[in-house]
Amino acid sequence: MSTVTTPAGERAARTAAAPQPTRRARRHLIGTDTFFNGFSHVFLLVWAVLVVYPMVWAALSSFKDDAQIIREPLSLIPHSLHWDNFARAWTKGGLGSFFVNTVLVVGGGVFCTMLLGSMAAYVLARYEFFGNRFIYYTFLAGLPVPIYLAAVPLYVGTFKAPGQIADFFGRIPVVGSSIGSFIGPYLGPNSRVMLILVYVAWSLSFTVFFMHSFFRTLPTTIAEAALVDGASHSRLFFGVMLPMARPGLISIGIFNVIGQWNQWYLPYLLMQPSGGEEKKQVIAQGLINLSVNQGYKSDWSGMFAGITLAMLPVLVVYLVFQRQVQAGLTASITK
Amino acid sequence: MNAPLPGTRPQAANIPLQRARPEATGIRLEQVSKRFRGGVLAVDRVDLDVRPGEFVVLVGPSGCGKSTLLRMIAGLEAVSGGRIWLGDQDVTSRLPQERDVAMVFQSYALYPRMTVRRNLGFGLRMRHTGRPERNRRVAEVAEVLGLEHLLDRRPAALSGGQRQRVAMGRAIVREPKAFLMDEPLSNLDAKLRVSMRAQLSRLHQRLGTTTVYVTHDQVEAMTLGQRVAVLRDGVLQQCDTPQHLFRHPVNLFVAAFIGSPSMNFVAASVSGGAAHFADLRVPLPAGSSLATADRQVILGIRPTGFGVAESNGWPTLRAVPDVVEELGDERNLIIDINAPRVDTDATRAAVAARTADDALLLPEEKARFTVRVPGDHPVSIGEPLDLAVNPERLYFFDPETGQTLR
Numbered sequence: 064m065s066t067v068t069t070p071a072g073e074r075a076a077r078t079a080a081a082p083q084p085t086r087r088a089r090r091h092l093i094g095t096d097t098f099f100n101g102f103s104h105v106f107l108l109v110w111a112v113l114v115v116y117p118m119v120w121a122a123l124s125s126f127k128d129d130a131q132i133i134r135e136p137l138s139l140i141p142h143s144l145h146w147d148n149f150a151r152a153w154t155k156g157g158l159g160s161f162f163v164n165t166v167l168v169v170g171g172g173v174f175c176t177m178l179l180g181s182m183a184a185y186v187l188a189r190y191e192f193f194g195n196r197f198i199y200y201t202f203l204a205g206l207p208v209p210i211y212l213a214a215v216p217l218y219v220g221t222f223k224a225p226g227q228i229a230d231f232f233g234r235i236p237v238v239g240s241s242i243g244s245f246i247g248p249y250l251g252p253n254s255r256v257m258l259i260l261v262y263v264a265w266s267l268s269f270t271v272f273f274m275h276s277f278f279r280t281l282p283t284t285i286a287e288a289a290l291v292d293g294a295s296h297s298r299l300f301f302g303v304m305l306p307m308a309r310p311g312l313i314s315i316g317i318f319n320v321i322g323q324w325n326q327w328y329l330p331y332l333l334m335q336p337s338g339g340e341e342k343k344q345v346i347a348q349g350l351i352n353l354s355v356n357q358g359y360k361s362d363w364s365g366m367f368a369g370i371t372l373a374m375l376p377v378l379v380v381y382l383v384f385q386r387q388v389q390a391g392l393t394a395s396i397t398k
Numbered sequence: 399m400n401a402p403l404p405g406t407r408p409q410a411a412n413i414p415l416q417r418a419r420p421e422a423t424g425i426r427l428e429q430v431s432k433r434f435r436g437g438v439l440a441v442d443r444v445d446l447d448v449r450p451g452e453f454v455v456l457v458g459p460s461g462c463g464k465s466t467l468l469r470m471i472a473g474l475e476a477v478s479g480g481r482i483w484l485g486d487q488d489v490t491s492r493l494p495q496e497r498d499v500a501m502v503f504q505s506y507a508l509y510p511r512m513t514v515r516r517n518l519g520f521g522l523r524m525r526h527t528g529r530p531e532r533n534r535r536v537a538e539v540a541e542v543l544g545l546e547h548l549l550d551r552r553p554a555a556l557s558g559g560q561r562q563r564v565a566m567g568r569a570i571v572r573e574p575k576a577f578l579m580d581e582p583l584s585n586l587d588a589k590l591r592v593s594m595r596a597q598l599s600r601l602h603q604r605l606g607t608t609t610v611y612v613t614h615d616q617v618e619a620m621t622l623g624q625r626v627a628v629l630r631d632g633v634l635q636q637c638d639t640p641q642h643l644f645r646h647p648v649n650l651f652v653a654a655f656i657g658s659p660s661m662n663f664v665a666a667s668v669s670g671g672a673a674h675f676a677d678l679r680v681p682l683p684a685g686s687s688l689a690t691a692d693r694q695v696i697l698g699i700r701p702t703g704f705g706v707a708e709s710n711g712w713p714t715l716r717a718v719p720d721v722v723e724e725l726g727d728e729r730n731l732i733i734d735i736n737a738p739r740v741d742t743d744a745t746r747a748a749v750a751a752r753t754a755d756d757a758l759l760l761p762e763e764k765a766r767f768t769v770r771v772p773g774d775h776p777v778s779i780g781e782p783l784d785l786a787v788n789p790e791r792l793y794f795f796d797p798e799t800g801q802t803l804r
Contacts, residue, residue: 287474288507290494291578292568293524306511 118374125149125367132363148368152353156369161349168255168330168345169323172262176319177312179263180270185300187271188278189286199275205268214332217261221333225251253336253343261333262323270315277311278304313387317380324377327351346373422450422608423485423575425471430480432466432632440466442632443480448576450485451606454637455623457613458655463632464612465580471610472501472578484575495524500569504581506561508553514540514564515549521572539571542601559590566601576608583618595621616656620644628652630744650696650800651744653793659701659730661793662767663740666697673697673792676737676765680713680789687804688794695803696740696795701730701770703791712786717769719779727773733785735765744800 119139124132125148126141152158187199225247232243249256281304289299305312327347336342344352353369381388425448432441441463448454456464469475471482473494481490489497500521508517515536522532540546543563553561562582569577583591583598599622602609613619619626620640627637628651636648647653653661666675669692673680682689705712715735723730769785777783794803 282505282507284503284505284507285509287472287494288501288503288568289509289520290474291472291497291499291501292521292572293495294520295495295524298524303509303511307509309511 121367122371122374125364125371127364127367129361129364132367145364148364149372151362151365152369152372156349156353156356156365158346158349158353158369158372161344161346162372164255164343165324165346168258168262169320171255171259172266172323173316173319175259175263176266176270177316180267180315181274181305181308181312182300183267184271184274185278185304188275189283189304199271202268202271206272210265210328214328217329218332221250221252221257221261222337224257251337253334253340255343258330258333258345261329262326265329266319266322270319273315273318274308274311277308281307310387310390313384314390317384317388320380321377349373422606424448424450424452424483425576425608425610426483427467427471428481428483430467430470430482431478432463432470432475433478440632441470444629444632444634446627446634446637448608448610451608453602453609453611453622453624455611455613455619455626456629457616457619457623457626458629458635460614462629464614464629466632467629468501468578468580468610468612471576472499473497474501498572498574499576499578500572500574501578501580502565502569502582504584506553506565506582506585508561508564508568510553513550513552514545514556517553517564518545518549518567518571521568525572535571535573539567542570543567558586559594562586562594566598570601570605574607576610579609579611581613582611584613584615591618598622617658620656626656628655630655646802647793648802649744650698650742650795650802653698653795653802654745657700659768659770661698661700662765662769663696663698663745663795664735664737664765664767665740665797666695666737668693668695668794673794676715676735678713678715678787680787680792683790683792694797696742696797696800698793698795699767699787700791701768703788704769704771705786705788706771706775706784708786710786712788714784714786716782716784717767718782719777720766722777722779725773729771729773729775729777731769731771731777733767733769735767737765739763739765742797742800 120137123139123141126144126146128143128145131138131142183198183202187195187202228247228250229240229243232239232246235242248254250260251257285307286299286304289303294302325347326345330345330348334343334345334348350369350373354366425446427444427446429443429445430441431439431443433439444467446454456467458464466475470477473489473492473496477490481488483489484497484499509520512520518536518539519532522535527535536549537546540549543566545560545563545567548556548560548564553564556564562585565582569579583594586594595618611619611622613622620643623640625637626640626643628635628643630651636643636652638646643652643656647656650663654663664675666673668674668682668688671682671689673682673695675697688695704715717731717733717735719731719733721730721732723732771777771785795801796803
């Protein structure tokens with residue numbers, strides 16, 4: 064089909080007539096661009112050195128012996144590799160039990176945070192119901208609250224919990240007191256379950272905030288297709304929407320792992336034995352103990368080995384999932 | 399009135415026809431309305447009866463409520479008023495999961511984390527169909543749609559046409575009571591769209607499942623639908639066979655919307671058994687109810703309602719083509735008419751949904767006609783020619799109400 068139209072060359076002529084930047088102006092623009100490029104590269108290089116150097120220094124110092132650490136504190140290359148430093152940190156420093164405690168608490172904490180956080184975020188993002196915004200803003204309200212503000216209520220609540228639970232269940236005849244005395248210790252001080260619950264409450268705000276915006280970017284027609292196909296709401300969430308949210312889940316999962324792994328204040332506050340039982344410390348507390356104990360013994364190499372061991376899991380997790388973390392962070396921008 | 403239709407239903411030549419499934423279910427809408435929060439009335443008391451095994455197309459310009467109506471049938475949108483029946487069951491308040499209908503979306507809505515095989519089998523899995531039966535039906539549908547070699551791919555690794563076929567397959571494999579299709583071809587390129595249209599038509603003839611199909615493309619509506627329902631501003635204007643819709647539109651909007659290029663309109667008067675416009679007197683067809691009338695009307699003529707002036711006694715109109723569109727066998731001529739242009743809400747709404755060349759004709763004060771003439775007739779821009787008006791192919795509309803005057 065041919066139609067009589069306006070000559071096509073007109074646009075080209077208009078383009079040609081448009082004012083072009085002069086050569087001098089162009090050179091000036093290029094020069095400015097190069098300057099800022101170079102400046103930003105130098106800035107990023109300095110930043111990278113500031114971040115990476117202490118880590119590399121600590122990691123390499125863990126292979127040195129104490130004499131070299133004292134004599135050449137700034138050197139990077141160990142004279143010989145002292146693997147025994149790691150064995151000493153693991154056994155004498157008690158790092159093994161700290162690791163187990165941390166893995167259990169962080170594993171449980173991250174799993175529950177992700178499960179509850181993504182479920183809450185999905186419902187708040189995709190279903191309209193009375194009070195939806197209120198609940199969402201309540202979650203958001205937790206974001207700016209520093210953990211120190213919750214220290215006193217958490218401390219008091221945790222230490223009072225076993226007694227209150229025993230009182231509550233004690234009202235139930237026959238089995239009540241047994242139930243109370245069974246549950247109470249799990250929610251009291253120096254309990255991994257209690258710490259997991261506190262971690263979950265602490266991490267939910269950001270998880271719900273992040274996943275809420277992620278779920279809003281997912282197409283609604285896919286959920287509708289699944290509903291028409293006969294999926295229940297729970298099946299739709301676990302079978303269709305959650306797999307689609309994988310990049311977001313991985314990103315927020317890494318944040319939670321790092322945040323909970325490095326958490327020191329909450330365990331320091333709450334993991335205190337009320338009786339004479341063994342203290343269930345996590346890795347951050349353990350490292351402080353290690354620095355004090357090994358410091359008294361002048362076992363600097365053991366201390367650096369402990370720090371390196373504590374860093375490794377988070378570093379490995381980040382390196383493995385690095386690509387997904389970036390994808391998750393940019394997902395809402397590119398969609 | 400023996401002009402060719404704008405499109406004909408493709409024949410399913412090589413596929414053995416199957417009778418309509420005995421369990422095919424009809425869909426009945428009774429006074430169905432939808433009012434969105436904020437008070438917008440998207441669908442206004444629509445009555446529609448889709449017979450078992452029938453292919454009905456809902457067509458209309460953007461925002462006319464056709465997709466909302468389809469989503470209400472699927473259960474994805476709550477009904478504000480009226481009732482929806484699937485067979486003899488009132489499904490108005492049932493969840494989408496409980497309606498046993500399948501829907502094909504414009505965006506295909508394939509599950510991105512599942513392979514084609516799992517996409518096809520998802521609905522069966524949700525209905526707890528056993529694995530052997532599931533595999534058998536998925537394989538069967540994959541063969542019918544030519545998807546066997548794609549079963550282990552994910553949707554991201556498929557082309558647009560392949561995704562469209564998977565979406566169709568996902569609907570077919572469940573053997574639902576009805577198919578609901580929301581512009582399933584609009585994301586395909588023009589050539590693929592024509593081929594998929596033919597495939598869809600064949601599939602319907604083969605399966606005999608009740609189908610409600612939404613499109614804004616009237617050519618698609620006319621070629622696919624056994625009946626076509628035209629909607630405007632949430633109100634059902636007319637539901638009829640494509641032939642009847644084309645030949646007997648009930649109002650100005652339907653007349654303007656159906657047919658490509660669209661019908662030409664001009665302000666005219668009727669008196670003494672003839673219509674008068676642009677210094678032309680066209681005798682009314684025999685038996686016309688307007689024979690004794692003396693009134694103003696809107697006169698409509700299809701582009702195919704003109705002929706090259708011969709000795710057939712038809713009144714002739716001298717015109718100078720401004721634009722000549724070559725179509726090969728035929729030509730579209732665009733000519734100015736010395737009469738005021740018809741500019742009503744109905745024509746504006748119909749033309750706004752159409753192609754750019756129709757919109758091009760709007761800003762002029764004078765009426766502009768599109769005339770279709772045979773390709774072998776010598777025509778050139780600026781050269782006057784005589785066009786004969788076929789009195790049998792005139793349509794008359796009330797200028798106030800837009801209703802057809804018969």
